[in-house]
Amino acid sequence: MRSITRLRGRPGGVVALLTASLLATTLLVAVTGVGTAAPSAPDNTVYQLANGCYAVQSASGDFVRRDAAGYRADRASADEAEPFRLHAAQLGRFMFYGVDGSMLAHDGTNTVVATAAATPMTDWTVMSSDENFVLTATTNGRQLVTRDNALAMAEPGSQPDTGSFTLVPRTGCADFPESEVNATGNPTEIGLGGEVRGFIDTHVHMNASEFMGGNLHCGKPFDPQGVTAALVDCPDHQPNGMPALLENVLSYGNPFETHDTTGWPTFADWPAQDSLTHEQTYYKWVERAWRGGLRIFTNLFVANRVLCELYPSKRNPCNEMETVRIQAEQTRELQDYIDAQYGGPGRGWFRIVSSPAEARQVAADGKLAVTLGVEVSEPFGCSLRNGVAQCDENDIDQGLDELYDLGVRQMIVTHKFDNALGGTRFDGGITGVAVNIGNYLGTGEFWQSEPCQGVAEDNELPTKVDGAQNLIGMLPPGVTLPVYPAGPQCNSRGLTSLGEHMIQGLMDRGMIVDIDHLSVKAADDALTMLEAAHYSGVVSSHSWSDPSYYKRIYALGGFVALYAGQLESSDGTSETDGKPKEKGFIQAWREAREMRSDDYYFGFGYGADTNGFGPQAAPRGDADVNPLQYPYTAFDGTVMDKQHAGTRVFDVNTDGVAQYGLIPDWIADMRIAGGPDGDTIIDDMSRGAEAYLQMWERARN
Structure with a gap:
């Protein structure tokens, strides 16, 4: 040393x-030290997701859950779904942080995976669609979709009908790692x-x-x-x-x-x-x-x-x-x-x-x-x-x-x-x-x-x-x-x-x-x-x-x-x-x-x-x-x-x-x-x- x-x-x-x-x-x-000054920008449902705790539900009603293989979507109840802490990666972009420290990620092509390492593959652009949200991989523009109880990545430019999600408020999320302010x-x-x-x-x-x-x-x-x-x-x-x-x-x-x-x-x-x-x-x-x-x-x-x-x-x-x-x-x-x-x-x-x-x-x-x-x-x-x-x-x-x-x-x-x-x-x-x-x-x-x-x-x-x-x-x-x-x-x-x-x-x-x-x-x-x-x-x-x-x-x-x-x-x-x-x-x-x-x-x-x-x-x-x-x-x-x-x-x-x-x-x-x-x-x-x-x-x- x-x-x-x-x-x-x-x-x-x-x-x-x-x-x-x-x-x-x-x-x-x-600690985190969240400010209390009056906002100077209009409310936006996407921006307000920052630091929130949510379960992810597909348009068909399936919830995203964690299993030994990674993440999947099935007919679990909201209480059984994975509670994700949403860390803001940038304006309109988030990382979905699970209770065990793993994150929702993709492998650069079609596969959705879980990873403990924070990388650009864990970065998702989130856009509102009526009352739902569309999640797109920031690195390549592929959209997160559900197919037969599985999560997958759609080709850029396609219009999948299974690509919108609802974020359901939850409790029990893990805290995303961060230096405290004290x-x-x-x-x-x-x-x-x-x-x-x-x-x-x-x-x-x-x-x-x-x-x-x-x-x-x-x-x-x-x-x-x-x-x-x-x-x-x-x-x-x-x-x-x-x-x-x-x-x-x-x-x-x-x-x-x-x-x-x-x-x-x-x-x-x-x-x-x-x-x-x-x-x-x-x-x-x-x-x-x-x-x-x-x-x-x-x-x-x-x-x-x-x-x-x-x-x-x-x-x-x-x-x-x-x-x-x-x-x-x-x-x-x-x-x-x-x-x-x-x-x-x-x-x-x-x-x-x-x-x-x-x-x-x-x-x-x-x-x-x-x-x-x-x-x-x-x-x-x-x-x-x-x-x-x-x-x-x-x-x-x-x-x-x-x-x-x-x-x-x-x-x-x-x-x-x-x-x-x-x-x-x-x-x-x-x-x-x-x-x-x-x-x-x-x-x-x-x-x-x-x-x-x-x-x-x-x-x-x-x-x-x-x-x-x-x-x-x-x-x-x-x-x-x-x-x-x-x-x-x-x-x-x-x-x-x-x-x-x-x-x-x-x-x-x-x-x-x-x-x-x-x-x-x-x-x-x-x-x-x-x-x-x-x-x-x-x-x-x-x-x-x-x-x-x-x-x-x-x-x-x-x-x-x-x-x-x-x-x-x-x-x-x-x-x-x-x-x-x-x-x-x-x-x-x-x-x-x-x-x-x-x-x-x-x-x-x-x-x-x-x-x-x-x-x-x-x-x-x-x-x-x-x-x-x-x-x-x-x-x-x-x-x-x-x-x-x-x-x-x-x-x-x-x-x-x-x-x-x-x-x-x-x-x-x-x-x-x-x-x-x-x-x-x-x-x-x-x-x-x-x-x-x-x-x-x-x-x-």
Whole structure:
């Protein structure tokens, strides 16, 4: 099994390790919590079947029963019929779950079978026909019919006269497997004067299952066939985790590490706060965060062409804009899936919004407002190759229009590598070597530096390459890493003219400029443009900009969120690069708070960067002697107990933020970690959603 000691650090360093791991890989492989908000869609007899318990009766009066051979239809009474729990696989689609855990399924042709495995063959499209229902196999369009007391599948397009069924209400159904929420109470609606009280995450990646070619990340935020299909390990991690090179290097620092690959229902080794290729934003875990106070959730579509091309296994294209389209589609499918669990379109708690007015209405309905953003390295194909931009202003205009139509309202301009829009903020230490090599592979050039001017600095570049011999071996013959001068060095690239066009285009559309990952020179250029326009729509979403810029952001009426890492500051030095460890969330909040502007409503946020190859918060250092006590009461009165998923019970005192459902626990823990400032930070965090909305509203005026 895996070791207890694992790599920890800020998210940028982990992404750098990912680059190194991919380079190495290239060589090696050449409760359920049903909502109570008022429905926003008309009643529909099909949608209302979700989670119900029914017997299935044919038009001739036969009931479906379970026997040793599978399922059949005969003249049994309703009490003798099989009671099925109807799990909504999507709007208008269901799985028929029997009392012994087997499901009504088909074999792809004419035969109806029983199976214990949730697969696409257990997925049925249900349509109403007068007072009856027609059941069609979602995979092939064949209709379920009865023939001589047998169940069969009719040919697509035929019109069988024995293909309608009645669903008779029953009791005694088994519960379909699902992660619990373990929260009591309903999310509060808007407060006095329309103020939205609650937390905001400005930086999370719920669609990581579709990035990097789609095969690197293990698990999904949902699956039509449920949790047993969604929370499974990657095939290349089997049988004991040792083949999982990237997971082992990224998470444990040991390419020969092992881990339990079972997933649901035991989750023996994952999710974990530092297991970086396993799913952490399963929708039920996000639901718990919403019930624990989360009101705005900024889901960033993420992609990196270079790293995708390096990874050998993929099912999706590496084109970054195509990846964005795939992730946008998955997000809307997720919204529909959650709606299906709650009885129809608009009834779910997960609501994608594209304006602050929509977000306020969602809050008024007691639901979660989901905003969309983008964090890619080559937006609109704006890569840089040997100093030549691979896009033009027309590409940017068309790309921004497409993103806007997809509902995207927040954007990071550069990410990890320099591009045609500007320079990126360096990664430091040995991990910076890995990312610099990735920059070379993507652009044909290494980072170019100059002495930093002023207070703001990029992360320190390595002045020597000790320990990087294996990385250097990835470079083409004759290419050597640059050795940078000692002292603070900053990326010499600021915003290009195309980058300025991008910033102006974001302002013209009332979109939010996220300055994280911009080099300090490019960030300064961007802030200067925003200041000249008096534009409030600016954020630092997850601690990837120089803190000295926070005062300028606040002066514009912008918003600051910190990476959701350790609450307390640490002494000593980092295990990876020998530099002093960074201050914790509480101390960073104190310092940012001092820079706030009295001209604007103040609230604070966090950027979890979940699924973004950044470790989540480990248990608080003194949690063993001064733990968060369960159950606890969230700021709005919701009672939160330890979360159960299958047979696993999660506890922030021992697990840290192993998955997103523990975010409310991490925030509640701030009251303890903050000492005399505990109440103040909880108050600031609960004002975060409103502060963000007011910033967004100013950007659109």
